[in-house]
Amino acid sequence: MTHTLSAQKRIAIIGAGPGGMALALILQKHGIQSVVYERELQNSNRQRGGSLDIHEESGQRALREAGLYEKFKEIIRLEGEDFRVLDKTGKIYIDEDAEMDSSGGRPEIDRGDLCDLLMNALDPDCIRYGYKLERAVSLGDGRTELHFENGEVDTVDMLVGADGAFSKVRPLLSDARAEYSGLTMIELNVLNAAQSHPDLAALNKRGKLFALSDSKGILGQLNGDGRIKVYASFEAEQNWLDNCGIPFERPEEAKQRLLELFEDWDDSLKNYIRYADGAILPRRIYMLPVGFTWKHQPGVTLIGDAAHVMSPFAGEGVNLAMLDALELALALVEHDDINAAIQAYEPKMYQYTSEKAKESDDNLKLTFSDGAAQKLTDLMNRIYEEHGVH
Ligand SMILES: Cc1cc2nc3c(=O)[nH]c(=O)nc-3n(C[C@H](O)[C@H](O)[C@H](O)COP(=O)(O)OP(=O)(O)OC[C@H]3O[C@@H](n4cnc5c(N)ncnc54)[C@H](O)[C@@H]3O)c2cc1C
Structure with missing residues (x-):
């Protein structure tokens, strides 16, 4: 049965990331x-x-x-919950093996697989590719006029910004901008790790490895296609990437320069950089202020990173994007008025996301502080004690 909202109202979601697609899909399920x-x-x-x-x-x-x-359960990787923490000498502080129980927990899935799952369940004509929102203009009655780079214009009754950290919808609600967190992460990939570099594959095991020392980190993460995704991470000035002179477009040279940054690290850890194949992707990590809110405006709201981009150190970004999608969709199903739905969704979302944003910020500071490997171990032991896990 078609829900009454759909007959009357035009809803546009900007951004087909996990948040935007989950929202469109849950709405679709409810007609x-x-x-x-x-x-x-x-x-x-x-x-x-x-x-x-x-x-x-x-x-x-x-x-x-x-x-x-x-379907999700068929493609998850339970073993991806293996977790190791080391320091730069290679000393192991935490060495956890995943529990291979498929109920609950925090199983791993590649971002591409998750997004394919969502996309394949959506009506094919729901997503319009090649529509970059340039400008959104409020018409003052809850409707918004959307101007796209390709010259198209659309007028909608409800606008949801699911367009990530640098949202073009957010300016309708607030002047706040995502600020540089102080952390720079250089993304590298070791392809077919088990076959090409069994030594590194054995060190990394089946999940994540964090090597932390001197406010720096080498983070390794085994993906479903056999690659180890590597983040060489450190605190740096916002313009460091522009001024460092590392030729990221020439990966072999860039790797040599990155190795200099980790000169006194154990060789087994430097192999994460040495063995990397192909393109290198430098990233600055951005965040909105912890506890960010806005003054409600009729007909417009935000979900996911557009509403609360945070550093990845609580592992919450994609989870919150999908939870926002769920909460907003259910609010729209329960209320036959768009503004009543937005007003039910926003305060609820502020509450659960501000807790996670604080946790993520605390974890970021801890992960890149002196003695981080020991501090992270102590933190995890405290969490396990609180939850009665041994
Ligand atoms: C290095 C790194 C590691 C991470 N690790 C984790 C992790 O382990 N666990 C976790 O939960 N999260 C992690 N995250 C965070 C996670 O990736 C994000 O929180 C999540 O992708 C947010 O989903 P979203 O749908 O809100 O936005 P996004 O995934 O950013 O999607 C936004 C979409 O909007 C589109 N878009 C943007 N602007 C426009 C425009 N003007 N017009 C039209 N479309 C537009 C984009 O192309 C994109 O498709 C990590 C992030 C980074 C950077």
Whole structure:
């Protein structure tokens, strides 16, 4: 049956990342149509990031509501929860093996696989690729006029910004901008690690390895296609990437320069950089202020990174994007008025996301502080004690 909202109202979602697609899909399941405008020419989520752990209370809940939980369970990697913490000498502080129980937990899935799962369940004509939002103009009555780079214009009754850290929808609600967090992460890839570099594959095991010392980190993460995604990470000035002179477009030279930054690290850890193949992607990590809110405006809201981009050190970004999608979709199903739905969604979202943003910020500071390997070990032991885990 078609929900009454769909007959009357035009809903546009900007951005076909995990948040935007989960929202469109849960609405679709409830008979509410929406259109997703995406700036890329096709689904490019596979090229954007590695393995994600999907949490029971957020990401998994959204997948259940989207009718995808059973399919999700078929492609998750339970062993991806293996976790190691070392320092720069190679000393091991934490060495955890995943529990191979498929109920609950935080199983891993590659970002590309998660996004394909969502996209394949959506009506094919729901997503419009090649629509980069340039400007959104409020018409003052809750409707918004959307201007796209390709010259198209659309007028909608409800606008949802799911367009990530540098949202073009957010300026309708606030002057706040995502600020540089002080952390720079250089993304590298060791392809076919088990075959090409068994020594590194054995060190990394089946999940994540964090090597932390001197406010720097080498973070390794085994992905579903056999690659180890590597983040060489450190605190740096905002313009460091522009001024460092490292030729990232020439990977072999760039690797030599990166190795100099980790000169006194154990060789087994430097191999994460030495063995890397192909392109290198430098990233600055951005965040909105912890506890960011805005004054409610009729007909417009935000989900996911557009609403609360945070550093990746609580592993929450994608989970919160999907939880926001779930909460907003259910609010639209429950209220036959768009503004009542937005007003039900926003305060709830502020509450759960501000806690996670604080946790993420605390973890970022801890991970890049002196003695981080020991501090992270102490933190995890405290968490396990609180939850009665031995
Ligand atoms: C290095 C790194 C590691 C991470 N690791 C983890 C992790 O382990 N666990 C975790 O949960 N999260 C992690 N995250 C965070 C996670 O990737 C994000 O929180 C998540 O992708 C947010 O989803 P989203 O749908 O809100 O936005 P996005 O994934 O950013 O999607 C936004 C979409 O909007 C489109 N778009 C942007 N602007 C426009 C425009 N003007 N017009 C039209 N379309 C537009 C984009 O092309 C994109 O498709 C990590 C992030 C980084 C950078």
